[in-house]
Amino acid sequence: MKPTNVNNPDYFHKVVDCQWACPAHTDVPEYIRKIAQGEFTDAYIQNRESNVFPGILGRVCDRPCEPACRRGRTNESPVAICRLKRVAADHRDEDISDRLPLIPSKKNGKKIALIGAGCASLTVANDLMPVGYECTIFEALAEPGGLMRSNIPSFRLPAPVLNDEIGYIVDMGADLRLNHPIESMKDLLNEGYDAIFVGTGAPKGKELKLPGREEGNANIHIGITWLESVAFGHVEKIGKRVLIIGVGNTAMDCCRTSLRLGAEDVKVMARKPRDFFKASDWELEDAEEENVEIIVNHSPKEFVIENGRLTGMKFKQVEYEIEHGRIVHQMTTGEIIVPCDDVILAIGQDNAFPWIERDLGMEFDQWDVPVVDKTTFESTLPGVFFGGDSAFGPKNIIWAVEHGHQAAISIHRHCQAEDLTERLPVLLNLGSRKMGMHEWSYSNDFDPAARRKMEHVELSQRFKDLTTEVELGFTAEQAQQEVERCLNCDIQTVFFDDLCIECDACLDICPTRCLTMTPNVDKVDLLSQLKAPRRNQDQPMFVSEPLKQTKRVMVKDENLCLHCSLCAERCPTAAWDMQKSLFKFPRAIDHSDKHQNGKSPCQKTG
Amino acid sequence: MTYIAKPKIDLPGHRTNEIGLYTRDYEGVLSTLCAGCGHDSITAAIVQAFWEMSVPPEKVVKLSGIGCSSKTPAYFISGAHGFNSVHGRMPSVATGAMAGNRDLVCIGVSGDGDSLSIGFGQFGHAVRRNVNMLYIIENNGVYGLTKGQFSASADKGSKSKRGNINQWKNIDSVSTAISMGGSFAARSFSGDREQLVTLIKAGVKHPGCAVLDVVSPCVTFNNHPGSTKSYSYTRDHYHPALQTDFVPPATEIRTAYAEGESTVVELHDGTKLLLKKADSGYDATNRSGVLRYLEQQRARGEVVTGLLFINSELPDMHKIYDTSNKPMKDFEFEQLNPGSEALAKLQNRMR
Numbered sequence: 001m002k003p004t005n006v007n008n009p010d011y012f013h014k015v016v017d018c019q020w021a022c023p024a025h026t027d028v029p030e031y032i033r034k035i036a037q038g039e040f041t042d043a044y045i046q047n048r049e050s051n052v053f054p055g056i057l058g059r060v061c062d063r064p065c066e067p068a069c070r071r072g073r074t075n076e077s078p079v080a081i082c083r084l085k086r087v088a089a090d091h092r093d094e095d096i097s098d099r100l101p102l103i104p105s106k107k108n109g110k111k112i113a114l115i116g117a118g119c120a121s122l123t124v125a126n127d128l129m130p131v132g133y134e135c136t137i138f139e140a141l142a143e144p145g146g147l148m149r150s151n152i153p154s155f156r157l158p159a160p161v162l163n164d165e166i167g168y169i170v171d172m173g174a175d176l177r178l179n180h181p182i183e184s185m186k187d188l189l190n191e192g193y194d195a196i197f198v199g200t201g202a203p204k205g206k207e208l209k210l211p212g213r214e215e216g217n218a219n220i221h222i223g224i225t226w227l228e229s230v231a232f233g234h235v236e237k238i239g240k241r242v243l244i245i246g247v248g249n250t251a252m253d254c255c256r257t258s259l260r261l262g263a264e265d266v267k268v269m270a271r272k273p274r275d276f277f278k279a280s281d282w283e284l285e286d287a288e289e290e291n292v293e294i295i296v297n298h299s300p301k302e303f304v305i306e307n308g309r310l311t312g313m314k315f316k317q318v319e320y321e322i323e324h325g326r327i328v329h330q331m332t333t334g335e336i337i338v339p340c341d342d343v344i345l346a347i348g349q350d351n352a353f354p355w356i357e358r359d360l361g362m363e364f365d366q367w368d369v370p371v372v373d374k375t376t377f378e379s380t381l382p383g384v385f386f387g388g389d390s391a392f393g394p395k396n397i398i399w400a401v402e403h404g405h406q407a408a409i410s411i412h413r414h415c416q417a418e419d420l421t422e423r424l425p426v427l428l429n430l431g432s433r434k435m436g437m438h439e440w441s442y443s444n445d446f447d448p449a450a451r452r453k454m455e456h457v458e459l460s461q462r463f464k465d466l467t468t469e470v471e472l473g474f475t476a477e478q479a480q481q482e483v484e485r486c487l488n489c490d491i492q493t494v495f496f497d498d499l500c501i502e503c504d505a506c507l508d509i510c511p512t513r514c515l516t517m518t519p520n521v522d523k524v525d526l527l528s529q530l531k532a533p534r535r536n537q538d539q540p541m542f543v544s545e546p547l548k549q550t551k552r553v554m555v556k557d558e559n560l561c562l563h564c565s566l567c568a569e570r571c572p573t574a575a576w577d578m579q580k581s582l583f584k585f586p587r588a589i590d591h592s593d594k595h596q597n598g599k600s601p602c603q604k605t606g
Numbered sequence: 607m608t609y610i611a612k613p614k615i616d617l618p619g620h621r622t623n624e625i626g627l628y629t630r631d632y633e634g635v636l637s638t639l640c641a642g643c644g645h646d647s648i649t650a651a652i653v654q655a656f657w658e659m660s661v662p663p664e665k666v667v668k669l670s671g672i673g674c675s676s677k678t679p680a681y682f683i684s685g686a687h688g689f690n691s692v693h694g695r696m697p698s699v700a701t702g703a704m705a706g707n708r709d710l711v712c713i714g715v716s717g718d719g720d721s722l723s724i725g726f727g728q729f730g731h732a733v734r735r736n737v738n739m740l741y742i743i744e745n746n747g748v749y750g751l752t753k754g755q756f757s758a759s760a761d762k763g764s765k766s767k768r769g770n771i772n773q774w775k776n777i778d779s780v781s782t783a784i785s786m787g788g789s790f791a792a793r794s795f796s797g798d799r800e801q802l803v804t805l806i807k808a809g810v811k812h813p814g815c816a817v818l819d820v821v822s823p824c825v826t827f828n829n830h831p832g833s834t835k836s837y838s839y840t841r842d843h844y845h846p847a848l849q850t851d852f853v854p855p856a857t858e859i860r861t862a863y864a865e866g867e868s869t870v871v872e873l874h875d876g877t878k879l880l881l882k883k884a885d886s887g888y889d890a891t892n893r894s895g896v897l898r899y900l901e902q903q904r905a906r907g908e909v910v911t912g913l914l915f916i917n918s919e920l921p922d923m924h925k926i927y928d929t930s931n932k933p934m935k936d937f938e939f940e941q942l943n944p945g946s947e948a949l950a951k952l953q954n955r956m957r
Binding site for chain 2: 073074075438439444445446448501502503504505507508509511512532549550560562564565566569570571572573
């Protein structure tokens with residue numbers, strides 16, 4: 001096999017599974033280490049450079065990092081990455097204004113319009129204002145935050161947390177215009193902005209057109225619209241018996257919100273078995289802890305109306321035949337009427353752009369959604385950019401943030417009349433963590449501790465009002481134990497083949513047998529030589545140059561490595577070294593000449 | 607050495623052997639030898655061999671004397687019995703242990719100083735008595751614990767780390783063992799794991815004193831240009847005289863070899879050793895032929911490895927003394943100690 005090219009930043013990036021899985025590439029192990037050292041503000045700022053909203057995401061992130069976590073491969077639960085983010089946010093200094101990007105007093109003369117004050121637009125503003133742009137944010141509602149405010153209930157995400165983190169961005173000097181819906185793209189284009197960013201989300205909840213829908217309308221609600229009405233105080237109560245249709249994360253928010261508005265019997269009706277649920281496991285657990293009943297294999301058939309009023313819902317009972325995780329056959333076994341007072345539909349949401357005229361030269365696809373470039377986030381109308389859910393449909397906050405970062409780069413290059421596709425590459429910096437003979441500047445000892453459990457407010461206290469936050473956050477002791485569970489995947493095992501004397505010390509000490517020294521043969525033969533079988537083909541595998549003495553090669557299966565440093569400690573010639581990988585993900589400011597003044601994500605090296 | 611313990615971790619893919627143990631059940635405490643020491647490689651080979659042979663740890667006795675090599679029994683099979691004896695006296699303790707309990711699997715680990723200098727006499731007599739044990743000599747050519755003086759196995763003309771030339775001829779443990787009347791003499795290299803594991807297994811199964819000299823580079827004092835026990839010198843002059851296949855009892859020999867190219871040695875328990883010749887005409891059962899061959903290769907500076915000599919028919923210590931098949935430790939106290947009357951009777955016979 002050919003030697004692995006470790007100069008490609010992707011190789012080491014993939015080893016840091018959490019960072020690779022995070023759309024915004026948050027340097028998780030580094031901020032966890034900072035928490036371990038009690039440097040909460042540093043940890044917060046480091047988070048903010050990637051994901052902009054650490055306090056918010058520390059509560060409600062979709063956590064793509066956790067299923068990816070290496071700890072999960074050691075027969076244990078992943079590190080509570082998301083909740084540790086909250087620890088950094090909860091314990092940061094009161095005033096962090098001196099750590100935020102500097103805003104130049106002299107602007108660059110370019111004006112940007114941002115539509116919708118949600119996470120995508122706010123990220124764009126966050127990236128562009130330090131470069132000198134003037135940003136105007138138009139928001140239809142009375143408060144900024146978009147979906148984060150209207151759809152995520154405050155018992156999961158308290159308003160002060162939102163206000164703080166949105167405030168950091170607005171206080172950079174953004175012109176935030178509330179209660180200011182944009183009704184015509186054409187008019188906005190005529191206002192002379194240098195670029196327009198659309199971050200309006202996916203605001204249209206999906207409808208369920210079944211018999212009785214219109215007659216029962218008074219008691220049938222669209223999930224996201226209903227959540228918004230609750231968030232802004234327009235709806236304050238709901239019937240005693242509530243059915244939620246759908247089993248995504250919005251459904252979980254709907255059922256738990258219902259309980260706080262007076263419902264006593266809440267059922268979530270799912271069409272398919274549990275393995276097919278869209279909601280995150282932890283959101284399902286939280287709902288079930290509040291005694292929400294989740295009923296599987298019930299497909300809605302009609303709304304039951306008596307005397308012009310909704311009294312229940314009729315379902316088909318379905319059985320599925322499942323092979324290899326896929327439904328191959330289904331059959332209806334019966335029908336049942338479930339009585340209820342209200343039904344909330346939470347079966348998905350769509351983009352909707354009734355306010356964009358179709359004669360502007362902007363191309364729309366077959367689903368009537370604007371065509372958006374996946375790298376530049378530009379629509380086919382130059383100067384108009386999309387991001388967040390409005391770009392490629394509903395995803396989540398952390399994806400919207402990454403869209404915002406990328407769109408900001410495009411907007412900057414557009415305004416400077418530069419090619420949008422010529423973007424800076426990701427940079428990799430490796431620095432040794434060796435402190436002495438057997439000392440490393442990180443906690444390398446494997447800690448077998450189990451994941452700490454997040455404490456919740458007592459059930460009896462929880463439903464008193466809508467704003468009581470359910471999760472209490474980690475205590476100092478919990479945080480201290482949880483940080484030690486991180487395996488420090490960013491401290492990379494770097495191999496120097498010219499130093500190796502082939503003494504086998506690293507192979508013998510490796511607790512997971514992830515290293516092999518073998519004659520260099522083709523891939524199939526080489527895989528059969530590995531000391532531990534290669535179970536995950538998606539994980540990177542390192543193959544060295546031929547070694548000096550025997551021309552064999554060193555092979556490392558990154559899937560299994562615990563980053564315990566024992567290979568490097570046992571190496572007599574320092575052919576293995578433990579080096580911190582630091583990735584530099586370019587932002588708008590790095591594309592400008594302001595990058596000396598602004599705070600770039602990678603000021604620290606080594 | 608390292609400060610943190612090797613993590614004990616269950617990963618999918620870790621296998622157990624026939625008696626349900628993982629390889630880590632055959633490991634010991636973390637080594638405190640220098641990083642890269644050949645001895646640690648040998649320790650790992652012992653762990654692998656004993657795990658593959660499914661030897662119950664409590665059936666093993668591990669013994670050593672003094673020296674870097676003699677530290678290593680702490681690093682493997684922590685569930686075994688053990689004795690760390692006086693410098694060079696490991697063979698006496700082994701003889702006593704095996705006299706007392708002939709059912710144990712005995713592994714003695716010694717070094718070139720422990721066996722070829724201070725314990726040379728002890729080494730010779732354990733070989734001569736054919737004590738049923740695996741006698742490993744971890745051979746690095748220097749006294750590592752006392753900062754790298756030449757040992758008795760250092761080759762004449764080889765250079766120390768400070769540049770001094772060795773003036774004395776070396777003692778070769780393999781030819782010494784053969785000329786002492788030994789029944790099993792082999793040499794290997796810590797950097798050749800495959801061969802080493804096979805020879806350890808063969809030595810454990812051999813019914814007698816199996817001397818296994820392993821070239822084990824000292825990375826701190828003897829891994830420099832001019833050394834003849836370094837990783838690179840050993841690899842450059844590496845010369846396997848024959849390849850050994852270990853065939854456990856009740857297993858068929860699958861590979862067929864042309865006549866004259868291989869010899870099968872069958873041990874008492876049914877284990878077969880298939881010796882494949884790398885050098886034509888090499889016969890590991892011909893004592894004088896082997897000694898002549900070793901002398902020739904020594905003149906050429908080759909590091910000859912493999913199961914160089916074997917005679918599994920030579921009687922071991924218990925056979926020579928015609929002792930009981932029942933281990934001595936299983937006898938009742940009265941049987942072993944017939945009392946003062948019987949002693950007086952015995953003494954009277956000698957008056």
